[in-house]
Amino acid sequence: MTKLAQNPGSTLGTPRTRAVHRAIAEARRGVPVVLAAKHPLIIVPAETVGAEGLRLIDTLSNGPAVLLLSPSRAAAVLQHEVEAKAPAIALKLARPLIDTETLKRAADPTLEQILPRFETTAPPPESEAALALGKLARLLPAMVVAPVKPGWASQKAGADLLAVPAADLLAYPLNLASSLTRVAEVAVPLDAARDARLIAFRALDQGIEHMAIIVGHPEAQEAPLVRIHSECFTGDLLGSLRCDCGPQLQGAIARMGREGNGAVLYLAQEGRGIGLINKLRAYTLQDEGLDTLDANRALGWEADERNFHIAAAMLEALGIHKIRLLTNNPEKVKGLAACGIEIVERVPHEFAPNGVNDSYLETKAKRFGHLIG
Ligand SMILES: Nc1nc2c(ncn2[C@@H]2O[C@H](COP(=O)(O)OP(=O)(O)OP(=O)(O)O)[C@@H](O)[C@H]2O)c(=O)[nH]1
Ligand SMILES: [Zn+2]
Numbered sequence: 197m198t199k200l201a202q203n204p205g206s207t208l209g210t211p212r213t214r215a216v217h218r219a220i221a222e223a224r225r226g227v228p229v230v231l232a233a234k235h236p237l238i239i240v241p242a243e244t245v246g247a248e249g250l251r252l253i254d255t256l257s258n259g260p261a262v263l264l265l266s267p268s269r270a271a272a273v274l275q276h277e278v279e280a281k282a283p284a285i286a287l288k289l290a291r292p293l294i295d296t297e298t299l300k301r302a303a304d305p306t307l308e309q310i311l312p313r314f315e316t317t318a319p320p321p322e323s324e325a326a327l328a329l330g331k332l333a334r335l336l337p338a339m340v341v342a343p344v345k346p347g348w349a350s351q352k353a354g355a356d357l358l359a360v361p362a363a364d365l366l367a368y369p370l371n372l373a374s375s376l377t378r379v380a381e382v383a384v385p386l387d388a389a390r391d392a393r394l395i396a397f398r399a400l401d402q403g404i405e406h407m408a409i410i411v412g413h414p415e416a417q418e419a420p421l422v423r424i425h426s427e428c429f430t431g432d433l434l435g436s437l438r439c440d441c442g443p444q445l446q447g448a449i450a451r452m453g454r455e456g457n458g459a460v461l462y463l464a465q466e467g468r469g470i471g472l473i474n475k476l477r478a479y480t481l482q483d484e485g486l487d488t489l490d491a492n493r494a495l496g497w498e499a500d501e502r503n504f505h506i507a508a509a510m511l512e513a514l515g516i517h518k519i520r521l522l523t524n525n526p527e528k529v530k531g532l533a534a535c536g537i538e539i540v541e542r543v544p545h546e547f548a549p550n551g552v553n554d555s556y557l558e559t560k561a562k563r564f565g566h567l568i569g
Contacts, residue, residue, distance in 0.1 A: 389453030469501030
């Protein structure tokens with residue numbers, strides 16, 4: 197019989213994550229939300245906003261509107277260098293805000309780059325939280341923001357707007373990881389590992405589930421083989437040759453099948469945490485000559501946006517504290533160790549290039565520091 201754990205806290209979700217879930221849904225629909233902070237802002241993603249959303253910002257704001265971009269995207273739009281370590285770069289927007297097409301093009305380097313000459317201005321203090329909402333919604337990190345009028349909630353136009361505390365957006369990844377709950381467990385014999393079980397984990401956002409693929413009884417081993425695998429729709433499911441994910445996933449399961457024990461954590465962190473759509477955009481940029489790292493940055497994302505709290509929380513729930521980690525990525529070793537997992541050995545997990553992914557693997561070695569060869 198399946199053992200079902202209870203959701204921690206109320207079934208309505210802890211207040212600190214609930215407003216963020218709702219803000220993510222609004223962001224994806226292009227509906228502005230209010231970022232609650234000392235100087236509250238009305239914000240909306242450039243990628244999804246429509247004319248109605250922009251009108252709402254015009255009505256409810258009492259100061260200049262700006263387009264916030266990450267420094268890597270801003271440098272391309274402005275065609276000059278910017279402070280690379282700044283949390284965000286702010287570009288002035290003319291009022292009234294009417295041009296949704298220009299906003300989308302400024303956000304997305306895969307669209308035709310017909311852009312006006314933008315001027316920069318000082319970004320508002322909550323810029324990091326504003327861009328974080330775009331990223332959490334797996335949209336391009338480009339946000340239209342403006343100071344919101346005091347008393348906005350009592351105005352007719354503002355009555356339906358959601359307020360989300362800036363601090364909750366920033367704390368969200370950690371809060372979400374600590375809300376993970378085991379929800380289903382069942383035997384699924386695999387071709388390469390007969391004695392396999394799946395254990396599904398769900399977070400309070402009810403988003404895509406994370407999965408543990410358990411072979412044998414890793415929790416009973418001193419230091420079992422573990423693979424932390426970020427999902428890759430193209431590589432794992434379709435057998436895309438652009439990456440090495442498919443062979444790494446199958447190879448890990450086969451190795452655990454041979455050893456009789458192990459755990460693959462199959463994490464919903466597609467595209468190193470940027471989401472499938474953005475990974476496909478990154479592929480478009482790679483076809484134009486960028487490598488996998490620069491393509492992420494050109495879209496406004498960091499090279500790797502994953503956090504290891506989810507993997508650490510799952511291992512904890514599975515009763516696994518010491519591991520032999522199958523990876524070539526030294527950042528995974530560091531990241532997991534920082535979350536309290538003891539890695540007694542890094543086990544190399546290399547697969548030969550296939551004639552298509554050669555430069556991808558080369559970039560991982562040269563620019564991500566992967567320990568290959
Ligand atoms: N953004 C982006 N993500 C990619 C690209 N190619 C593959 N990915 C994603 O990278 C992730 C694969 O990472 P992992 O298999 O965890 O491996 P890794 O960090 O390379 O380290 P290893 O443990 O050594 O394999 C998957 O989520 C893929 O979707 C790409 O060109 N751009
Ligand atoms: Zn892949």
